Amino acid sequence: MGAVTAVDRHPKQDRSRATRQRLLEAAVACLAEHGWAGSTVTVVAERAGVSRGAAQHHFRTREDLFTAAVEYVAEQRSAALRALFPDGAAARPAVVAALVDLYTGPLFRAALHLWVAAGDEEQLRPRVTELEARIGRETHRAAVDLLGADESRPGVRETVQGLLDMARGLGLANLLTDDTPRRDRVVAQWTVLLDEALG
Template identity: 85%
Template sequence: MTTAERLPKQDRSRATRQRLLEAAVACLAEHGWAGSTVAVVAERAGVSRGAAQHHFPTREDLFTAAVEYVAEERSLALRALFPEGAQGAERRAVIGALVDLYTGPLFRAALHLWVAASHEEQLGPRVTELEAKVGRETHRIAVDLLGADESQPGVRETVQGLLDMARGLGLANLLTDDTARRERVVAQWADLLDDALG
């Protein structure tokens, strides 16, 4: 009997689902929407296409669930990095971590999903809803970790400006390694946020 066979059925199902979600994001980041089929994801995850379709009946189900799952995992990891939020000099590290959300495979995968949603009728509403949900959660995390008081005039817009800037840095990083410039921009934004947030 193999290790997989000894696991309870529910645990095996959960593990299969997780492998599919992670493989879907990786495929989307590497191959884009056109190159990321359910069969490609299933092969990468090491499961049958039937198993993939058991968990996710449609391609849209698979990829929207995958981006949502990985976004949630990244949010949990980000909060774990700064359980007490930003204290003094840590604000720069928090800003750097927020910017990193937009420079990795998750952002690249989400971008491919957004582009596909712009011309795939059945995908558009789902991605719009997903993006709104992920955007709200990312904003909430930024507010919490930065210790931002949104009751103060301009603070909400300042935090949103940081996230919009981070998205722009993520786009710039898609074609070339933008690390050096990004580090300078993050340092400048940390100084600006110190002034704006107190």
């Protein structure tokens, strides 16, 4: 049997990466649609079009799969936010709207199901707590950069954090009904408040 060359390995690595990505995307979709109780490794593997064994090759446990899935899409979301404003600080109304948009849609719904599960699942809680703390810090940093906020000034850090907390609340409201008209009015008002607070 001949030696495995680098050329032989690359297609295998590419297939492995593609399988992992399909599993992560399927896990987020399942979590958003079915919640924690209805999202098993088997269900995710079927949705991704791979065997359960292939899923477990990439993710040893269910907790590994779902925390990795939320982390993966959070990174995608953060990259997409920065791609909207590649030159950094931008017009505040656009930045506020983009930050609020982070908390609507399937990713937020999936993350919410993961938070609820972590409240009941002892082995999941520390992983989700750590993940959310890291995502929270990264989102806060991105918001500060994009808003051109000077956190050395009194109250600025709390104002930016208040914006993110408000955005999360609007995301929760949006889970049950389409809250777009009210959300647009709140976003417009927060933009005015930010202009006053940030200068």
